[in-house]
Amino acid sequence: xxxxxxxxxxxxxxxxxxxxxxxxxxxxxxxxxxxxxxxxxxxxxxxxxxxxxxxxxxxxxxxxxxxxxxxxxxxxxxxxxxxxxxxxxxxxxxxxxxxxxxxxxxxxxxxxxxxxxxxxxxxxxxxxxxxxxxxxxxxxxxxxxxxxxxxxxxxxxxxxxxxxxxxxxxxxxxxxxxxxxxxxxxxxxxxxxxxxxxxxxxxxxxxxxxxxxxxxxxxxxxxxxxxxxxxxxxxxxxxxxxxxxxxxxxxxxxxxxxxxxxxxxxxxxxxxxxxxxxxxxxxxxxxxxxxxxxxxxxxxxxxxxxxxxxxxxxxxxxxxxxxxxxxxxxxxxxxxxxxxxxxxxxxxxxxxxxxxxxxxxxxxxxxxxxxxxxxxxxxxxxxxxxxxxxxxxxxxxxxxxxxxxxxxxxxxxxxxxxxxxxxxxxxxxxxxxxxxxxxxxxxxxxxxxxxxxxxxxxxxxxxxxxxxxxxxxxxxxxxxxxxxxxxxxxxxxxxxxxxxxxxxxxxxxxxxxxxxxxxxxxxxxxxxxxxxxxxxxxxxxxxxxxxxxxxxxxxxxxxxxxxxxxxx
Numbered sequence: 001x002x003x004x005x006x007x008x009x010x011x012x013x014x015x016x017x018x019x020x021x022x023x024x025x026x027x028x029x030x031x032x033x034x035x036x037x038x039x040x041x042x043x044x045x046x047x048x049x050x051x052x053x054x055x056x057x058x059x060x061x062x063x064x065x066x067x068x069x070x071x072x073x074x075x076x077x078x079x080x081x082x083x084x085x086x087x088x089x090x091x092x093x094x095x096x097x098x099x100x101x102x103x104x105x106x107x108x109x110x111x112x113x114x115x116x117x118x119x120x121x122x123x124x125x126x127x128x129x130x131x132x133x134x135x136x137x138x139x140x141x142x143x144x145x146x147x148x149x150x151x152x153x154x155x156x157x158x159x160x161x162x163x164x165x166x167x168x169x170x171x172x173x174x175x176x177x178x179x180x181x182x183x184x185x186x187x188x189x190x191x192x193x194x195x196x197x198x199x200x201x202x203x204x205x206x207x208x209x210x211x212x213x214x215x216x217x218x219x220x221x222x223x224x225x226x227x228x229x230x231x232x233x234x235x236x237x238x239x240x241x242x243x244x245x246x247x248x249x250x251x252x253x254x255x256x257x258x259x260x261x262x263x264x265x266x267x268x269x270x271x272x273x274x275x276x277x278x279x280x281x282x283x284x285x286x287x288x289x290x291x292x293x294x295x296x297x298x299x300x301x302x303x304x305x306x307x308x309x310x311x312x313x314x315x316x317x318x319x320x321x322x323x324x325x326x327x328x329x330x331x332x333x334x335x336x337x338x339x340x341x342x343x344x345x346x347x348x349x350x351x352x353x354x355x356x357x358x359x360x361x362x363x364x365x366x367x368x369x370x371x372x373x374x375x376x377x378x379x380x381x382x383x384x385x386x387x388x389x390x391x392x393x394x395x396x397x398x399x400x401x402x403x404x405x406x407x408x409x410x411x412x413x414x415x416x417x418x419x420x421x422x423x424x425x426x427x428x429x430x431x432x433x434x435x436x437x438x439x440x441x442x443x444x445x446x447x448x449x450x451x452x453x454x455x456x457x458x459x460x461x462x463x464x465x466x467x468x469x470x471x472x473x474x475x476x477x478x479x480x481x482x483x484x485x486x487x488x489x490x491x492x493x494x495x496x497x498x499x500x501x502x503x504x505x506x507x508x509x510x511x512x513x514x515x516x517x518x519x520x521x522x523x524x525x526x527x528x529x530x531x532x533x534x535x536x537x538x539x540x541x542x543x544x545x546x547x548x549x550x551x552x553x554x555x556x557x558x559x560x561x562x563x564x565x566x567x568x
Contacts, residue, residue: 021120102371117153147190173198196223231382259334279327280549374435377439410424443460443467472503473502499525505554510556
């Protein structure tokens with residue numbers, strides 16, 4: 001059998017006559033967070049009665065809909081089997097399939113294809129191997145037996161064995177792949193017994209009788225305790241409810257570090273993220289922690305140090321979320337620093353890299369960030385997604401009305417003041433929901449999340465109706481008086497749940513936050529002071545003097561307020 005294909009990406013391919021098969025992969029329409037692609041197969045050999053196409057995405061693209069074939073995907077590996085009507089291909093006949101998928105960090109194009117096991121597009125023939133079990137991002141309990149399975153083939157030689165490997169991706173552990181099983185006959189399976197807690201990258205390696213080898217694309221699994229006591233939350237009216245239908249008010253803190261340390265080559269966190277530090281939070285009465293993140297570190301962009309990028313960063317975030325949840329604390333994952341060059345009014349830095357706060361999230365990296373984060377934490381409703389830290393497109397545009405339209409719609413609505421492609425809040429909501437994640441979503445307003453005046457009229461559409469308004473309030477903000485809170489914030493809180501995602505004052509005292517918290521309590525609004533970091537009061541809004549929980553003057557006021565609510 002010989003297959004030929006016409007390449008349609010503008011890149012020359014090897015002459016089809018020298019190939020055992022070829023495949024044409026073409027990207028058609030694309031949009032923020034997604035794209036459509038088509039694949040054409042042409043048979044140049046004897047007639048065939050069925051075919052199976054296989055390829056691997058180089059990125060984390062996920063197919064959401066396909067036609068012309070039966071699609072299956074595990075991790076990055078995609079297989080497409082023919083339909084009844086297009087399985088038989090005479091010499092010279094073609095079959096076309098297509099799909100819609102979410103974008104990955106770079107949305108790279110697959111480069112190695114097989115049809116019925118034959119390498120395409122002039123590539124050297126090698127074994128084909130792909131993991132079929134477990135499913136990507138599957139969860140296990142510590143001590144579990146993990147069943148692994150793979151499919152492997154080589155038309156011109158016999159598969160002599162398939163080896164299965166596991167690599168820990170927990171920071172501080174060895175990155176050396178560990179052999180967990182070997183299978184010498186199809187079906188290729190093994191069992192990894194008594195697996196310790198952690199996060200692992202699994203691969204399979206096929207070896208054929210000629211000595212050629214091939215390694216499968218990896219999949220990730222999570223081996224974590226299911227001892228979470230954190231409430232699983234959903235929106236009902238203007239309240240957050242737990243699974244028992246009880247109202248939940250989140251009063252917690254921010255834990256800074258994950259947004260900046262990774263791009264500054266100082267690790268992933270700034271200070272400890274361990275059980276003693278979380279115990280100190282619990283002793284204060286904290287029930288939620290907002291964790292600022294960096295999209296470049298999560299997505300593994302090339303300028304981030306490898307030790308704190310991609311899988312290593314993701315594993316660290318998963319580990320901290322798991323620790324918080326197991327201590328009864330809701331985790332709020334906040335997209336804090338993003339790519340995009342901005343040198344206009346109130347610019348925090350000139351760099352296009354994710355090294356500071358930008359006016360709005362960028363389409364290129366923020367959409368795949370949320371697609372990936374949502375895929376990692378979907379099913380865990382004790383995790384909230386704060387879609388973007390402190391938008392200020394109104395400042396960039398010099399126009400509040402234009403700013404609100406940009407905030408919601410992104411794209412062409414953001415041409416005033418912003419030069420990079422912008423993802424609006426609707427796009428980010430859609431990116432999360434495209435994964436099947438129904439987690440609660442927080443959305444901050446304009447002017448660094450202090451202006452909520454048009455939040456309700458520009459509220460994005462959410463099929464899960466799980467949106468929360470996020471307001472930031474500091475003593476130096478415009479809306480910093482009880483009169484403003486009553487006129488601008490209370491109407492929003494009467495319609496949807498509202499959380500003060502950051503509160504604070506730059507004098508490191510409690511003269512502003514104490515009356516603010518009293519007012520917020522009267523409205524049943526939660527609040528999260530900035531920040532649980534031992535940086536010293538010279539940095540202003542610092543709650544603690546050390547990670548044992550010794551309060552600063554600012555922190556003492558907050559701790560006393562929490563204790564009064566708990567009857568302490």
